Amino acid sequence: xTTDTVLIKTVGLEKSFGDxxxxxxxxxxxxxxxxxxIIGPSGSGxxxxxxxxxxxxxxxxxxxxxxxxxxxxxxxxxxxxxxxMGMVFxxxxxxxxxxxxxxxxxxxxxxxKATKKEAEERALSLLERVGLADRANAxxxxxxxxxxxxxxxxxxxxxQPDVMLFDEPTSALDPEMVGEVLDVMKALANDxxxxxxxxxxxxFAREVADRVxxxxxxxxxxxxxxxxxxxxxxxxxxxxxxxxxx
Amino acid sequence: xxxxxxxxxxWFDSLAHEFNFVFIEDNRYTQMITGLENTVKxxxxxxxxxxxxxxxxxxxxxxxxxxxxxxxxxxxxxxFILAFLNFICKVYLTVIxxxxxxxxLMISYFLIFVSVKDGVPVGIFAxxxxxxxxxxxxxxxxxxxIDNGQFEAGRSLGLNYIQTxxxxxxxQMFKNVLxxxxxxxxxxxxxxxxxxxxxxxxxxxxxxxxxxxxxSYFMPLISVAxxxxxxxxxxxxxxxxxxxxxxxxxx
Numbered sequence: 001x002t003t004d005t006v007l008i009k010t011v012g013l014e015k016s017f018g019d020x021x022x023x024x025x026x027x028x029x030x031x032x033x034x035x036x037x038i039i040g041p042s043g044s045g046x047x048x049x050x051x052x053x054x055x056x057x058x059x060x061x062x063x064x065x066x067x068x069x070x071x072x073x074x075x076x077x078x079x080x081x082x083x084x085m086g087m088v089f090x091x092x093x094x095x096x097x098x099x100x101x102x103x104x105x106x107x108x109x110x111x112x113k114a115t116k117k118e119a120e121e122r123a124l125s126l127l128e129r130v131g132l133a134d135r136a137n138a139x140x141x142x143x144x145x146x147x148x149x150x151x152x153x154x155x156x157x158x159x160q161p162d163v164m165l166f167d168e169p170t171s172a173l174d175p176e177m178v179g180e181v182l183d184v185m186k187a188l189a190n191d192x193x194x195x196x197x198x199x200x201x202x203x204f205a206r207e208v209a210d211r212v213x214x215x216x217x218x219x220x221x222x223x224x225x226x227x228x229x230x231x232x233x234x235x236x237x238x239x240x241x242x243x244x245x246x
Numbered sequence: 247x248x249x250x251x252x253x254x255x256x257w258f259d260s261l262a263h264e265f266n267f268v269f270i271e272d273n274r275y276t277q278m279i280t281g282l283e284n285t286v287k288x289x290x291x292x293x294x295x296x297x298x299x300x301x302x303x304x305x306x307x308x309x310x311x312x313x314x315x316x317x318x319x320x321x322x323x324x325x326f327i328l329a330f331l332n333f334i335c336k337v338y339l340t341v342i343x344x345x346x347x348x349x350x351l352m353i354s355y356f357l358i359f360v361s362v363k364d365g366v367p368v369g370i371f372a373x374x375x376x377x378x379x380x381x382x383x384x385x386x387x388x389x390x391x392i393d394n395g396q397f398e399a400g401r402s403l404g405l406n407y408i409q410t411x412x413x414x415x416x417x418q419m420f421k422n423v424l425x426x427x428x429x430x431x432x433x434x435x436x437x438x439x440x441x442x443x444x445x446x447x448x449x450x451x452x453x454x455x456x457x458x459x460x461x462s463y464f465m466p467l468i469s470v471a472x473x474x475x476x477x478x479x480x481x482x483x484x485x486x487x488x489x490x491x492x493x494x495x496x497x
Contacts, residue, residue, distance in 0.1 A: 095400075
């Protein structure tokens with residue numbers, strides 16, 4: 001599904017929190033239709049890397065090009081670009097005071113991307129696809145963890161983004177609910193969605209990823225197809241990491 | 247046995263007689279009604295001002311707290327404006343919370359609004375400014391207590407800072423602060439009883455005036471206390487009802 005069009009490109013991306021350097025220069029590209037899975041030990045900077053892509057963390061140095069625009073330029077309106085970048089969080093972050101349907105339609109309606117009616121129709125068909133059409137009027141607290149995360153995914157999709165960023169989407173779930181969320185993500189990948197996924201699910205990475213990035217100590221230590229990364233890891237740190245997680 | 251009934255009957259008779267003497271004769275009850283009106287006017291007006299001031303200050307202070315690190319690094323001029331506004335807010339909070347409300351009321355009436363003879367608008371102003379300081383901190387605490395993930399989720403969907411605040415954070419904050427806000431409202435209602443210091447005939451002043459006129463303290467003062475009590479009880483019940491309704495929409 002991967003095309004030659006570059007959707008996101010980072011150049012010398014660095015991020016520090018106070019004196020702690022979390023990212024020490026990341027150069028990479030994500031092409032349209034590509035599924036990039038980012039793995040690495042905790043504290044390696046992989047979540048921070050993902051969160052800089054839509055500027056939830058503003059980089060200390062370097063540039064991020066999204067669809068050709070340098071979004072680290074303070075003069076651009078980041079909100080317009082974020083509308084094209086869906087994000088799914090570890091802790092779901094559904095809005096507890098709104099129904100599932102309202103959660104999904106608030107952004108497209110308030111940002112005038114769709115009328116209320118269009119947004120609701122789109123939301124219902126998305127809910128149908130993830131098997132939650134009957135929960136449209138439920139509140140988040142009435143849903144299971146897996147259901148919440150599926151709603152969070154379709155909430156982001158309701159904005160019709162060009163890329164989806166997943167920040168450890170299954171890490172807060174009970175084990176028996178991980179599968180249902182991964183299934184939705186696989187279906188999304190098969191539909192040709194561009195995805196960047198930070199995860200500890202190595203099975204998912206093997207099966208779905210076009211490319212795997214191994215981030216450690218703030219740099220991309222190794223990258224390649226799942227076969228290369230899992231089959232013949234080169235760096236000792238990756239070998240060590242894989243021996244612990246698989 | 248009949249003696250006890252007799253005693254009770256006599257007590258009620260004398261109570262009725264006293265009530266008649268204190269409130270009905272010379273239409274003295276009208277003073278109580280005027281007093282009640284003024285108390286309600288000052289309380290509601292001050293609450294309204296307090297909430298407006300509270301929202302503005304809470305917005306400035308929490309925006310500053312959330313963004314100061316990032317803004318300081320980028321060195322944008324907006325940072326200095328925000329830092330200055332934040333400083334002004336802090337001065338306001340310190341001064342208002344650090345001085346008694348009676349003193350603030352008298353300063354407003356005798357020093358600031360010298361030419362205004364009616365104490366009611368001055369009372370609304372003074373109590374509003376006072377209440378604003380407390381409401382601001384209630385709201386700020388409410389905003390800070392909302393998980394940052396809610397904020398990030400709103401921003402990641404493309405909503406801007408103000409839209410996220412307005413649609414995502416503030417509705418959740420309001421529900422969280424409702425009990426504390428109700429407390430502030432109750433405190434405010436009772437604090438207005440010092441409005442008599444600037445010549446306003448509020449409920450307390452009316453009761454006191456009637457007591458002075460009739461040399462009868464029991465009936466007017468107990469009545470005043472009961473009226474405050476009843477208002478507070480009604481208010482508490484209403485807020486409890488509202489809270490239950492907001493909670494049911496959530497679970």
